Amino acid sequence: MNEKSPDIPRVFRPQRALPTDVVRPTRAIVDLANLRHNLHVLRQAAEGQAIWAVVKADGYGHGSKAVGRTLERAGVDGLCVALVEEGVELREAGIQLPILVMGGYYGDAYSELVHHQLTVVLQDRGQIEALANAVRRRSAQPIAAHLKVDTGMARLGERQAHWPTFARALRDAPEVRFAGLMTHFPNADLPYPDAIAPELAHFEKATQVFRNEGLVPEVRHASNSAAIFRGTKFDLVRPGIALFGVSPFHDPSPAPLNERAQGLLSRLRPVMSLSSRIVALREIEPGDAVGYGSTWRAPRRARIATVPMGYADGLSRALSNKGAMLVRGRRAPIVGIISMDMTAVDVTDIPQVTMSDDVVLLGSSDDDAGNNAILTAWEVAQNSGTIAWEVLTNISRRVPRFYIGA
Numbered sequence: 001m002n003e004k005s006p007d008i009p010r011v012f013r014p015q016r017a018l019p020t021d022v023v024r025p026t027r028a029i030v031d032l033a034n035l036r037h038n039l040h041v042l043r044q045a046a047e048g049q050a051i052w053a054v055v056k057a058d059g060y061g062h063g064s065k066a067v068g069r070t071l072e073r074a075g076v077d078g079l080c081v082a083l084v085e086e087g088v089e090l091r092e093a094g095i096q097l098p099i100l101v102m103g104g105y106y107g108d109a110y111s112e113l114v115h116h117q118l119t120v121v122l123q124d125r126g127q128i129e130a131l132a133n134a135v136r137r138r139s140a141q142p143i144a145a146h147l148k149v150d151t152g153m154a155r156l157g158e159r160q161a162h163w164p165t166f167a168r169a170l171r172d173a174p175e176v177r178f179a180g181l182m183t184h185f186p187n188a189d190l191p192y193p194d195a196i197a198p199e200l201a202h203f204e205k206a207t208q209v210f211r212n213e214g215l216v217p218e219v220r221h222a223s224n225s226a227a228i229f230r231g232t233k234f235d236l237v238r239p240g241i242a243l244f245g246v247s248p249f250h251d252p253s254p255a256p257l258n259e260r261a262q263g264l265l266s267r268l269r270p271v272m273s274l275s276s277r278i279v280a281l282r283e284i285e286p287g288d289a290v291g292y293g294s295t296w297r298a299p300r301r302a303r304i305a306t307v308p309m310g311y312a313d314g315l316s317r318a319l320s321n322k323g324a325m326l327v328r329g330r331r332a333p334i335v336g337i338i339s340m341d342m343t344a345v346d347v348t349d350i351p352q353v354t355m356s357d358d359v360v361l362l363g364s365s366d367d368d369a370g371n372n373a374i375l376t377a378w379e380v381a382q383n384s385g386t387i388a389w390e391v392l393t394n395i396s397r398r399v400p401r402f403y404i405g406a
């Protein structure tokens with residue numbers, strides 16, 4: 001394996017359906033102009049802090065290569081991913097920006113980290129030693145790393161009791177440069193003013209522990225999208241969902257935000273829309289059932305349209321008999337159980353629906369009079385009992401991404 005031949009790194013290559021390979025009309029449209037616009041809005045919100053865009057999980061489902069390249073050209077300062085594999089994919093796409101790998105698990109891939117110049121987040125002293133060894137084995141220059149401290153999330157990062165040994169391990173590893181000290185907030189999106197106060201105080205304490213060992217990080221960072229809009233200030237910020245034009249707050253006018261932040265939040269533009277076409281249309285009689293388990297029966301004569309997107313495409317099965325899709329600028333309720341590849345909607349109340357009419361699963365649609373209806377990731381999330389992040393990242397690789405606004 002790699003221990004024996006560190007110069008031949010493994011190739012990690014996740015695959016996704018390409019626009020040229022698909023016949024089905026179901027597609028995600030990714031508007032890169034809106035992505036650039038959101039970066040601009042976030043710059044204003046971040047007030048001088050550097051922006052390291054979070055493009056994990058294939059760029060929140062938007063395609064991390066296209067998103068990464070667009071942001072690089074637009075002048076973003078760095079990128080963050082969760083997995084080594086995701087960082088390698090961006091490097092292979094030619095991206096030169098610093099890339100921070102935040103997932104906390106590196107297995108035996110330290111050589112790949114060094115080879116691809118990925119900046120790693122270290123969360124215990126063992127990882128500091130493993131990275132130092134990989135640098136020594138390759139006789140490479142000291143490598144930048146960010147250290148993570150747990151300030152209340154209890155997920156990754158060293159707990160308070162271990163901060164002094166963590167700091168000493170770093171002091172004893174000259175191969176590792178103290179490029180950053182970071183943490184992550186559990187509650188930045190909660191609707192009350194002091195939701196992140198305990199973690200902020202904790203982070204200051206951690207910084208002091210390192211300082212006591214003579215160690216000062218080049219940068220400190222903690223803010224996800226929600227914390228940025230709350231006005232938290234360190235050296236850099238790590239926005240994910242907001243870059244993709246979706247509010248990190250459940251509430252449309254979140255209480256803890258001041259007027260300026262509220263204004264900036266409302267300027268975000270969704271980057272992804274999802275659409276398909278009706279592939280079958282039928283009239284059914286009162287009492288006729290729709291779908292597996294016959295869970296929905298027509299209360300009257302009904303027109304049922306079949307849309308070729310199902311749970312294998314990332315449309316949650318929890319939307320069965322809940323939620324809607326937009327047809328001709330109107331909401332067509334989802335009826336029956338969502339199947340793997342298809343979903344039925346009731347279009348009885350929408351005049352003049354025909355075969356091959358467009359259907360919008362995320363985004364906006366106009367009716368004949370020009371009235372606009374919008375289906376947001378938050379609305380879909382609420383109907384399926386989840387959050388906007390999961391709606392976006394669930395859209396599977398079977399759905400091709402079409403890029404506009406490049």
Ligand SMILES: *Cc1c(COP(=O)(O)O)cnc(C)c1O
Nearest residue numbers: 054102184224225238239240241
């Ligand atoms: C995912 C993630 C972010 C970005 O969070 P958003 O809420 O999408 O802005 C920032 N930091 C870390 C450590 C993350 O895992």
